[in-house]
Amino acid sequence: MRIFITGASGFIGSAVTNELLSSGHEVIGLARSDESATAITKAGASVLRGSLEDTECLKKGAREADGVIHLAFVHDSTNMENAVRIDAQAVEAFGSVLEGTDKPLLIASGTPPIPGRKATEHDPSPAKGPAAGRGITAQSVVDMSKRGIRSSVVRMPRSVHGEGDIHGLIPQIIKMARAKGFCPYVGDGSNRWPAVHILDVAQLARLAIEEAPAGSVLHAVGDDGVPVHDFVDVIGKRLNVPVKSSTPEELGFLGMILSIDQPASSKITQELLHWKPTHVGLIGDLDQGHYFNN
Numbered sequence: 001m002r003i004f005i006t007g008a009s010g011f012i013g014s015a016v017t018n019e020l021l022s023s024g025h026e027v028i029g030l031a032r033s034d035e036s037a038t039a040i041t042k043a044g045a046s047v048l049r050g051s052l053e054d055t056e057c058l059k060k061g062a063r064e065a066d067g068v069i070h071l072a073f074v075h076d077s078t079n080m081e082n083a084v085r086i087d088a089q090a091v092e093a094f095g096s097v098l099e100g101t102d103k104p105l106l107i108a109s110g111t112p113p114i115p116g117r118k119a120t121e122h123d124p125s126p127a128k129g130p131a132a133g134r135g136i137t138a139q140s141v142v143d144m145s146k147r148g149i150r151s152s153v154v155r156m157p158r159s160v161h162g163e164g165d166i167h168g169l170i171p172q173i174i175k176m177a178r179a180k181g182f183c184p185y186v187g188d189g190s191n192r193w194p195a196v197h198i199l200d201v202a203q204l205a206r207l208a209i210e211e212a213p214a215g216s217v218l219h220a221v222g223d224d225g226v227p228v229h230d231f232v233d234v235i236g237k238r239l240n241v242p243v244k245s246s247t248p249e250e251l252g253f254l255g256m257i258l259s260i261d262q263p264a265s266s267k268i269t270q271e272l273l274h275w276k277p278t279h280v281g282l283i284g285d286l287d288q289g290h291y292f293n294n
Contacts, residue, residue, distance in 0.1 A: 027162030084133030189229025
């Protein structure tokens with residue numbers, strides 16, 4: 001298959017690109033900059049220059065491909081509404097080209113917080129809060145199954161970890177711990193984070209683009225729920241700083257994220273696509289030390 005990928009040079013996108021290429025697929029990667037284009041070419045993929053705002057470019061990429069994987073997102077915390085709007089327009093651009101073709105369209109989203117239990121693939125995306133806009137876009141992709149598109153959504157957990165992760169939440173917690181002189185958690189630290197290794201995500205993305213049924217919601221979850229206190233304890237020991245309970249207000253945007261209990265299951269996904277996470281979990285990955293080399 002010839003797959004068009006947005007975000008192909010990013011942490012997740014580069015792993016997905018490598019997985020697809022090693023499995024015999026061709027990849028066209030969207031590149032906004034010379035740096036991204038160089039990284040995509042070095043990986044062995046083709047390059048289409050453009051951006052998420054350029055819907056005609058996105059349509060061209062989709063038109064020339066056998067399927068689309070949409071991983072890019074404009075990470076602008078100062079104007080999330082605009083970022084969500086750009087994302088929705090990109091998704092609709094893909095849909096307008098793929099409609100009636102039965103070609104696959106896969107996009108990334110996040111696992112939802114469900115009070116008191118593990119979220120499953122059957123649970124809806126959040127209708128309120130910061131992630132609501134992206135949830136609406138994800139649902140629009142699921143609904144594209146009615147338009148003759150083999151659409152699917154892969155929900156990512158709080159931590160997609162592995163070597164090369166420099167912008168995720170774990171590096172940000174490490175950066176905060178270095179700055180403050182202690183590693184923070186909220187409350188008693190019992191809130192749980194789902195997590196998955198980047199190479200397990202890449203394999204799931206390949207399986208989804210190859211065979212996921214139309215309208216599938218998938219969970220890329222390896223660890224169902226790692227207590228926050230457990231992984232911040234590892235970070236504290238690695239940095240030789242104490243761990244300390246803090247209020248959400250003291251920690252900025254990370255405070256809200258650290259305070260929410262959000263375990264998730266991937267049982268349905270594993271059964272549907274015969275996918276099984278096999279790589280090291282979050283605690284084991286932190287123990288390997290690569291997160292602390294910078």
